[in-house]
Amino acid sequence: MMRDGSATETTRTPFDALLRRLGRDGTEGPAYETLRRRLIRFFRVYAPGEADELADVSLDRLARKIHEGTEVVNVPLYALGIARMVLHEARARGARRRNAEADPTLVPDEQDAQATGELEAALAALSACLDAAGAEPRALILDYYGADGAERIATRQRLAGERGISINALRNRALRLREALEDCVRRRLGPVEAP
Amino acid sequence: MGRPRDKQSPMIETTDETLRRWLLHRLPTGEAEALEQRLLTDEDFGERVRAAETDLLDDYACGDLAADERPIAAERFAATARDRLRLRIAMALARITRRSPRKLAGSRHHRHAGAATGAGSRRRTRVRRIAAIGLAASACALVVAVIGLNQRMTSLAPPSTQAETTITLLADSQRGANIQRIALPASAATVRLQAEVDQSDVDRRDSRARYTLSIDDAGRTVFSAEHIGVREAGPYRFVEVVFDAQTLAAGTHRVRVIAEGSAEPAATWTLEISTK
Numbered sequence: 511m512m513r514d515g516s517a518t519e520t521t522r523t524p525f526d527a528l529l530r531r532l533g534r535d536g537t538e539g540p541a542y543e544t545l546r547r548r549l550i551r552f553f554r555v556y557a558p559g560e561a562d563e564l565a566d567v568s569l570d571r572l573a574r575k576i577h578e579g580t581e582v583v584n585v586p587l588y589a590l591g592i593a594r595m596v597l598h599e600a601r602a603r604g605a606r607r608r609n610a611e612a613d614p615t616l617v618p619d620e621q622d623a624q625a626t627g628e629l630e631a632a633l634a635a636l637s638a639c640l641d642a643a644g645a646e647p648r649a650l651i652l653d654y655y656g657a658d659g660a661e662r663i664a665t666r667q668r669l670a671g672e673r674g675i676s677i678n679a680l681r682n683r684a685l686r687l688r689e690a691l692e693d694c695v696r697r698r699l700g701p702v703e704a705p
Numbered sequence: 706m707g708r709p710r711d712k713q714s715p716m717i718e719t720t721d722e723t724l725r726r727w728l729l730h731r732l733p734t735g736e737a738e739a740l741e742q743r744l745l746t747d748e749d750f751g752e753r754v755r756a757a758e759t760d761l762l763d764d765y766a767c768g769d770l771a772a773d774e775r776p777i778a779a780e781r782f783a784a785t786a787r788d789r790l791r792l793r794i795a796m797a798l799a800r801i802t803r804r805s806p807r808k809l810a811g812s813r814h815h816r817h818a819g820a821a822t823g824a825g826s827r828r829r830t831r832v833r834r835i836a837a838i839g840l841a842a843s844a845c846a847l848v849v850a851v852i853g854l855n856q857r858m859t860s861l862a863p864p865s866t867q868a869e870t871t872i873t874l875l876a877d878s879q880r881g882a883n884i885q886r887i888a889l890p891a892s893a894a895t896v897r898l899q900a901e902v903d904q905s906d907v908d909r910r911d912s913r914a915r916y917t918l919s920i921d922d923a924g925r926t927v928f929s930a931e932h933i934g935v936r937e938a939g940p941y942r943f944v945e946v947v948f949d950a951q952t953l954a955a956g957t958h959r960v961r962v963i964a965e966g967s968a969e970p971a972a973t974w975t976l977e978i979s980t981k
Binding site for chain 2: 544545547548549551552554555556558559561586587589590593594628629632633635636637640651652655656658659662681682684685688691692695696699
């Protein structure tokens with residue numbers, strides 16, 4: 511029995527059924543993207559190399575369950591249950607080996623030149639992006655991410671105090687800046703190679 | 706398939722340390738499941754996880770993780786091409802935020818690699834080995850000495866204001882009665898000591914091999930660590946410990962590395978430590 515009672519009569523595909531269960535009148539699309547994003551985050555904790563793929567497998571199964579008429583009271587938590595099962599299966603069959611078998615910073619000597627070159631290229635791109643970001647964002651990035659260990663907490667508390675904002679607000683602001691910076695570096699370095 | 710659990714877990718305090726332990730797969734199952742639920746239902750929590758992941762990435766890029774944490778981080782941050790680029794950016798950012806010592810350390814590697822050109826295959830191999838091993842620390846720590854290349858190595862070490870310094874001990878520099886002289890920066894707070902493990906010590910394929918590393922000062926053990934896992938840099942293998950720089954007081958020290966449960970003799974290095 512479906513909680514909303516109408517999916518099987520009004521939807522033709524499992525995907526339609528899932529969208530109908532997630533919302534109506536334009537809310538279903540964003541709700542789907544939110545659920546998918548959260549599933550990807552879940553899989554990134556445990557299976558980062560195949561997070562997107564496993565999230566899509568989970569959504570497919572969720573859609574099929576709803577389409578078949580399974581009772582789903584809480585969609586996110588039901589999706590989590592499916593995701594755990596998908597993760598368990600992926601691990602059991604050894605679906606895919608991780609992409610790197612060793613610490614990627616410990617490259618074989620034949621690759622030293624390439625690794626050094628890639629790092630130098632990233633350094634140049636990052637410097638350019640930091641300069642383009644402006645003085646205040648640049649200073650925040652360098653201060654926020656420049657500290658480590660015990661110094662990290664104290665530094666961030668000081669930065670938040672200086673700006674008169676909460677530590678959470680500072681964290682979000684630094685994270686947005688960091689992501690924008692990484693996007694900038696990616697654009698400067700060109701297309702990312704295939705996984 | 707059974708119906709997935711959908712009961713809400715009790716709210717627990719989630720610190721950055723808790724998130725970090727979760728990302729490193731160190732959290733008990735029950736706590737991890739509670740965080741998984743929050744991740745699926747709380748958008749703000751997802752942002753916090755993202756921030757914790759970024760801090761973890763930065764620490765990994767700097768080599769600031771414990772030996773048993775690195776494989777998990779390596780898997781995580783090498784998972785996709787996008788992740789690998791993020792790691793390079795993190796290493797570049799680390800160079801910028803702690804600019805001078807790191808750039809000097811990096812250029813020093815290049816200088817010695819260049820100096821080895823034409824000096825024979827054995828020496829080239831050793832330089833490549835230094836580059837491979839030292840790269841683990843070069844982004845975030847000053848390598849003050851690589852014992853076994855030549856004595857110039859220590860004299861070329863730049864003045865340091867870096868809190869952590871790195872000493873790399875190569876396996877073929879332990880033979881004989883050579884005393885290796887190292888001048889530690891006075892500002893050093895911690896020392897990262899990397900000791901190469903001979904290929905003959907244990908079967909290279911045995912990833913379960915564990916080592917004990919100890920440091921003696923005039924017959925008195927001043928530092929000892931057991932059950933150390935092996936790190937690899939290309940074909941080379943080494944163990945690594947980090948300890949308070951005060952452990953290496955001025956004077957003569959003997960470093961011993963022995964494979965646990967093995968009949969192989971210990972590898973030893975004699976170091977003459979001074980402060981500059």
